[in-house]
Amino acid sequence: MSISIKNEKEIELMRTAGQLLAKVHYELGREIKEGMTTKDIDRLGEEIIRSFGCVPNFLNYNGYPASICVSVNNEVVHGIPTDKRYLQNGDIVSLDAGLIYKGYHSDAARTHGVGEISAKAQRLIDVTKQSFFEGIKFAKPGNHLVDIARGIQTYAEKAGFSVVRDLVGHGIGTSLHEDPEIPNFVRRRRGAKLQKGMTLAIEPMINEGTYDVWWLEDDWTVVTRDGKLAAHYENTIAITEDGCEILTMLPEEK
Numbered sequence: 001m002s003i004s005i006k007n008e009k010e011i012e013l014m015r016t017a018g019q020l021l022a023k024v025h026y027e028l029g030r031e032i033k034e035g036m037t038t039k040d041i042d043r044l045g046e047e048i049i050r051s052f053g054c055v056p057n058f059l060n061y062n063g064y065p066a067s068i069c070v071s072v073n074n075e076v077v078h079g080i081p082t083d084k085r086y087l088q089n090g091d092i093v094s095l096d097a098g099l100i101y102k103g104y105h106s107d108a109a110r111t112h113g114v115g116e117i118s119a120k121a122q123r124l125i126d127v128t129k130q131s132f133f134e135g136i137k138f139a140k141p142g143n144h145l146v147d148i149a150r151g152i153q154t155y156a157e158k159a160g161f162s163v164v165r166d167l168v169g170h171g172i173g174t175s176l177h178e179d180p181e182i183p184n185f186v187r188r189r190r191g192a193k194l195q196k197g198m199t200l201a202i203e204p205m206i207n208e209g210t211y212d213v214w215w216l217e218d219d220w221t222v223v224t225r226d227g228k229l230a231a232h233y234e235n236t237i238a239i240t241e242d243g244c245e246i247l248t249m250l251p252e253e254k
């Protein structure tokens with residue numbers, strides 16, 4: 001296994017890829033509403049990505065049939081958009097998107113509520129997002145991947161939620177998935193030492209109930225084993241001299 005180190009020029013390209021993707025998420029977040037289908041979201045997302053002259057990197061990746069992964073309620077990740085699934089008041093919807101700009105990939109996910117959602121659902125969304133920020137407090141040269149994972153897991157579990165074990169984050173660059181694997185939970189092995197120029201997709205998947213998941217028969221959609229809610233939050237980051245830079249977040253976001 002080898003982790004690619006990007007120079008300043010490559011980071012600049014990844015920064016642009018990241019900022020364009022942040023705009024895609026911003027637009028989708030504004031548009032999402034009751035009565036839309038999950039396919040509507042995919043169509044809109046692909047249209048925005050292409051309007052930037054970029055290519056959706058999920059489309060046809062290992063046969064995945066869409067540009068945006070749309071996962072509703074008990075669906076954790078990789079939901080397949082369909083014109084049969086209408087968003088309803090009270091749903092929570094995770095949108096995972098990525099694009100390629102001048103050969104460089106970006107990858108990010110957000111979870112939104114549709115209309116009025118329960119207090120518990122809102123707390124799950126908030127804790128999932130905050131767990132990302134708790135994790136990246138440890139994203140700096142000299143620390144190890146496990147330090148990020150511990151930050152995420154400790155925070156999410158203290159809030160009473162659980163961290164999905166079967167899926168992980170990943171390195172990213174000229175490919176969507178590069179080394180290393182980045183678990184959101186503590187393993188015995190501490191994982192790679194962080195170094196300036198690494199670019200990583202950190203993506204906590206947090207469940208309301210058990211961390212156990214199932215795959216549906218479409219071989220993509222991951223759902224919670226107990227049918228309870230799940231949320232997903234992801235950004236592509238770059239390790240810097242003394243910390244990290246979030247590439248897929250607009251300056252005015254947060």
Ligand code: MF3
Pocket residue numbers: 057058059061062064069078096107108170201203234
């Ligand atoms: N963020 C997801 C991941 O890192 C999205 C890729 S799924 C696929 O695995 F649709 F592209 F396959």
Ligand code: CO
Pocket residue numbers: 107108169170201203234
């Ligand atoms: Co990812």
